[in-house]
Amino acid sequence: MIRPHRYIITCLALVLFALAGCRHDSAALPAQPAKPPALRTVVSLVPSVTETLFALGVGDRVVGRSRYCLYPPAALALPVVGDALNVDLERLLVLKPDLIVFHTRVQSADRLTAAGIRPLAPHIETVDDVYAVIDLLGRELGVEPAAKTLTARLTAELAAVREAASGTDPVATLITFPDTIGGGAEIRAVGRGTFLDQMLTLAGGRNVVSTDSYHAASIETVVTWQPEVIIISAPGDIDPGQSDEHYRAAWSRWQSIPAVKSGHVYVLRQPYLTMPGPRMGEAARLLLATLHPDRAAKLENAAK
Amino acid sequence: MTAPAAPNALEVRDLGFTYGQGRFALSGVNFSVAPGEFVGLLGPNGSGKSTLVKLAMRLLPPAAGEIFIDGRRAGDYRLRDYARRVAYLPQENRPAFAFTVLETVLMGRSPHQGAMGFESAADLARARAALDRVDAAAFADLFLDELSGGERQRVMLARALAQEARLLILDEPASFLDLRHQYELYRLLRDLARAERRSCLCVGHDLNVAAAFCDRLVLLCAGRVVAAGPPAEVLTAAKVREVYEIDADVTLRPDGRPVVLPRIEQL
Amino acid sequence: MSFTVRRYFLILAAAAVLWLAVAGFSLVVGAENIWQLRDSQPDAFNQILSSRLERTLTAALVGAALAASGVAFQALLRNPLAEPYILGVSGGASLGVILATVLLPVSCLTFTIPALGLTLSAAGLAGFLMALVTVGAVYLIAQRHGRLDPYRLILTGVIVNAFFGAAIMLTAALAGDRLRNEIIYWLMGGLGSLRARWGELAVAALVILAGLAVFVYQAAGFNLLSFGEDVAASLGLHVERRRRSAFVVASLLAGVSVSLAGPIGFVGLIVPHLLRMIFGSDHRLLVPLSIFGGAIFLMIGDRLVQLVPYNLVGGLPVGVVTALCGVPFFILLMRRSRTPQGAAP
Numbered sequence: 001m002i003r004p005h006r007y008i009i010t011c012l013a014l015v016l017f018a019l020a021g022c023r024h025d026s027a028a029l030p031a032q033p034a035k036p037p038a039l040r041t042v043v044s045l046v047p048s049v050t051e052t053l054f055a056l057g058v059g060d061r062v063v064g065r066s067r068y069c070l071y072p073p074a075a076l077a078l079p080v081v082g083d084a085l086n087v088d089l090e091r092l093l094v095l096k097p098d099l100i101v102f103h104t105r106v107q108s109a110d111r112l113t114a115a116g117i118r119p120l121a122p123h124i125e126t127v128d129d130v131y132a133v134i135d136l137l138g139r140e141l142g143v144e145p146a147a148k149t150l151t152a153r154l155t156a157e158l159a160a161v162r163e164a165a166s167g168t169d170p171v172a173t174l175i176t177f178p179d180t181i182g183g184g185a186e187i188r189a190v191g192r193g194t195f196l197d198q199m200l201t202l203a204g205g206r207n208v209v210s211t212d213s214y215h216a217a218s219i220e221t222v223v224t225w226q227p228e229v230i231i232i233s234a235p236g237d238i239d240p241g242q243s244d245e246h247y248r249a250a251w252s253r254w255q256s257i258p259a260v261k262s263g264h265v266y267v268l269r270q271p272y273l274t275m276p277g278p279r280m281g282e283a284a285r286l287l288l289a290t291l292h293p294d295r296a297a298k299l300e301n302a303a304k
Numbered sequence: 305m306t307a308p309a310a311p312n313a314l315e316v317r318d319l320g321f322t323y324g325q326g327r328f329a330l331s332g333v334n335f336s337v338a339p340g341e342f343v344g345l346l347g348p349n350g351s352g353k354s355t356l357v358k359l360a361m362r363l364l365p366p367a368a369g370e371i372f373i374d375g376r377r378a379g380d381y382r383l384r385d386y387a388r389r390v391a392y393l394p395q396e397n398r399p400a401f402a403f404t405v406l407e408t409v410l411m412g413r414s415p416h417q418g419a420m421g422f423e424s425a426a427d428l429a430r431a432r433a434a435l436d437r438v439d440a441a442a443f444a445d446l447f448l449d450e451l452s453g454g455e456r457q458r459v460m461l462a463r464a465l466a467q468e469a470r471l472l473i474l475d476e477p478a479s480f481l482d483l484r485h486q487y488e489l490y491r492l493l494r495d496l497a498r499a500e501r502r503s504c505l506c507v508g509h510d511l512n513v514a515a516a517f518c519d520r521l522v523l524l525c526a527g528r529v530v531a532a533g534p535p536a537e538v539l540t541a542a543k544v545r546e547v548y549e550i551d552a553d554v555t556l557r558p559d560g561r562p563v564v565l566p567r568i569e570q571l
Numbered sequence: 572m573s574f575t576v577r578r579y580f581l582i583l584a585a586a587a588v589l590w591l592a593v594a595g596f597s598l599v600v601g602a603e604n605i606w607q608l609r610d611s612q613p614d615a616f617n618q619i620l621s622s623r624l625e626r627t628l629t630a631a632l633v634g635a636a637l638a639a640s641g642v643a644f645q646a647l648l649r650n651p652l653a654e655p656y657i658l659g660v661s662g663g664a665s666l667g668v669i670l671a672t673v674l675l676p677v678s679c680l681t682f683t684i685p686a687l688g689l690t691l692s693a694a695g696l697a698g699f700l701m702a703l704v705t706v707g708a709v710y711l712i713a714q715r716h717g718r719l720d721p722y723r724l725i726l727t728g729v730i731v732n733a734f735f736g737a738a739i740m741l742t743a744a745l746a747g748d749r750l751r752n753e754i755i756y757w758l759m760g761g762l763g764s765l766r767a768r769w770g771e772l773a774v775a776a777l778v779i780l781a782g783l784a785v786f787v788y789q790a791a792g793f794n795l796l797s798f799g800e801d802v803a804a805s806l807g808l809h810v811e812r813r814r815r816s817a818f819v820v821a822s823l824l825a826g827v828s829v830s831l832a833g834p835i836g837f838v839g840l841i842v843p844h845l846l847r848m849i850f851g852s853d854h855r856l857l858v859p860l861s862i863f864g865g866a867i868f869l870m871i872g873d874r875l876v877q878l879v880p881y882n883l884v885g886g887l888p889v890g891v892v893t894a895l896c897g898v899p900f901f902i903l904l905m906r907r908s909r910t911p912q913g914a915a916p
Binding site for chain 1: 601602603608612614615618619621622623752753756763764765766767877881886
Binding site: 358361383384386387388390392394397399400402403404407408411412414415417419420421467 | 575576579645646649650651788790791792794795797798799801802804805806807808809847851852853855
């Protein structure tokens with residue numbers, strides 16, 4: 001007859017056994033790419049990586065994308081092989097790319113590696129990450145010159161924005177997101193060290209959030225921050241039917257916030273704003289145009 | 305342990321039980337059921353009848369005294385062996401799922417079957433015979449839910465018969481039955497005792513139906529046996545007064561069995 | 572309609588054949604046309620087949636385990652609405668799996684015995700232990716004076732589920748963005764994996780098959796328990812012992828399935844009830860039939876989910892489908908079922 005205490009003892013023994021057996025081989029993905037031969041085809045499940053691949057001129061070697069990879073338009077023709085959480089394993093095994101770029105942490109994907117598909121899950125959050133990914137993809141796909149050119153172009157674009165914004169008073173700015181589910185008193189705020197924070201600083205803004213990363217803040221805290229400008233980043237695909245006015249209305253009762261009082265609440269729908277990728281120059285210029293329209297106009301004229 | 309020379313089907317000696325708090329649910333209870341005897345166990349609410357049944361079914365351990373089954377201490381039997389000797393019929397027994405009558409009766413065979421509970425042709429024959437005995441063969445393929453209360457109790461009795469236990473312990477089997485079905489059930493039990501020498505201990509509330517069919521009655525009050533013996537000796541006006549605290553006229557039927565008629569004008 | 576050994580084996584043989592057919596069908600049918608690949612891309616053919624085989628076996632094991640533990644819980648608690656998901660057992664196991672995943676370093680989550688090809692999973696163990704704790708807790712909370720009221724039991728399950736849901740959400744909130752998404756997705760209950768999990772599957776298979784064997788062996792006792800513990804004891808069943816061991820095994824089955832596939836709900840409710848409607852309540856038949864039926868149900872469910880094109884709704888987890896089917900079913904059953912009279916624990 002089965003007795004519970006015996007079960008428990010067995011289970012404890014198994015737990016100890018399992019813990020004792022911990023090995024410290026990192027199951028993470030190999031960080032250093034193998035040297036040659038260069039990889040031919042890629043599936044990208046990360047929108048910014050898909051853009052980067054096209055910007056590097058290897059769009060024709062991309063054989064699959066995620067449901068959220070919507071740019072450039074040429075990418076739309078590619079088959080959908082997954083999204084942020086999921087991969088269509090069978091499709092992938094048929095497409096048989098040399099490389100797949102994931103969004104999420106992948107503990108182990110030996111079904112892919114066994115099929116000769118190298119998984120890659122780069123962390124892309126900052127401007128430096130963007131350059132690193134460009135560099136990495138350039139090497140992996142054997143297009144180093146294109147990578148160098150792209151990096152140089154982006155560096156120049158960002159420098160131009162920084163130049164254009166120099167000498168202005170940094171505008172105290174809050175970047176947030178629309179409350180898509182509705183009604184909560186929590187504000188999701190963009191914190192320091194993030195891509196948007198970097199773009200904001202370049203464009204002559206000062207992030208009112210002093211903590212790192214993204215986090216939720218109560219509306220009461222936001223009031224104490226006293227932002228002069230509030231930017232609501234609402235990429236077009238999130239909630240296409242919703243009007244800007246609707247997003248702004250959520251803030252209208254907080255007249256004690258300078259940004260609200262002076263009407264400086266902006267809804268920015270451009271998807272590239274939140275995308276650390278080859279369109280980050282555009283993102284920086286968009287923020288410049290929002291915070292310092294005069295400087296943005298000057299920059300545009302200079303470019304012409 | 306000295307067993308009686310001619311072992312009783314059930315023998316209760318100095319039985320005591322307490323649910324704690326020092327209050328005895330039963331104390332010093334003595335009585336027996338001889339082979340082939342139909343004994344009715346009567347008593348008011350809270351007199352300890354159900355506790356006694358639970359003790360006899362080994363669902364509770366006695367605090368004092370002993371229970372003997374066929375001359376052997378009840379606790380010394382293996383559970384399966386006990387089930388082959390003692391069958392139990394509760395007040396009402398509806399399963400959580402829809403079983404057919406035949407399936408239900410076949411479960412009575414389980415103390416005789418292997419662990420997996422597969423029935424042999426002999427098991428099936430016994431179950432059908434038991435159904436025949438209680439005149440329920442026609443229901444075999446019906447679901448228990450489709451039967452009336454009286455029919456269902458007959459099926460449960462058939463399960464106890466299929467169990468082939470010599471002793472049946474019934475806990476208020478007629479509570480939910482109408483007058484006619486009550487009498488029919490008791491008559492069936494009496495016939496079983498007479499014809500097949502099965503022993504029955506039947507707990508009940510209805511004094512008259514017990515008096516009409518039982519060989520002997522045991523009257524329990526506040527955990528003690530107040531009277532035991534043939535119905536006419538147990539159900540006297542004095543005893544009824546003592547146990548139920550109600551005045552009653554006791555008359556005798558032509559066959560000498562008593563009928564208790566409470567005087568309601570006193571209530 | 573009597574229960575005879577021949578009928579028993581005939582029905583089970585038919586179930587086994589159906590099981591095999593569905594399993595074979597699961598290997599062949601999918602979003603990719605496997606026959607075409609056989610000639611054009613033999614590598615991909617083999618890899619897809621291997622992945623489908625693993626997925627099919629996982630579905631079969633998880634489905635069987637869930638359905639069998641559903642039958643067992645229903646018999647033990649004398650409640651046709653009992654099921655690991657509803658009782659909160661799956662929720663408890665989920666919390667165990669998630670806590671193990673979040674708290675333990677990646678390298679400690681699994682331990683492989685190369686010689687045997689087996690992989691012990693810390694998450695699986697945590698799932699089982701939490702399932703056991705949950706069953707104990709639900710049982711203790713729901714009983715009153717030694718009796719289990721069926722509706723009190725369901726209510727306790729609701730409360731326990733709410734508690735574990737909150738604990739899981741708290742864990743997810745503290746776990747960071749990426750892990751949070753994974754947790755939420757995992758909670759929907761799905762079967763596929765980019766990782767070949769044969770080692771884990773082998774361990775789970777051993778545990779599950781052993782548990783199922785115990786239930787097949789105990790099935791006659793479940794019949795007796797349906798009539799209440801007093802009657803079951805009077806028919807020679809060691810009620811306490813049987814109930815304890817069956818609770819442990821049912822928790823084991825639920826815990827292991829959760830660790831394999833996340834909390835997939837309502838399989839343990841739908842499958843046994845459909846089978847009861849067709850074949851009756853005799854557990855000697857119902858237990859093994861539910862094992863086959865649960866396996867078939869989940870295999871078919873997972874295949875259907877797999878057939879949905881990815882650019883529509885990619886990789887829908889099968890748990891979403893079973894829950895969508897299960898909830899109306901539960902309501903129907905609850906409205907139709909009578910309270911079992913004198914439902915003893």
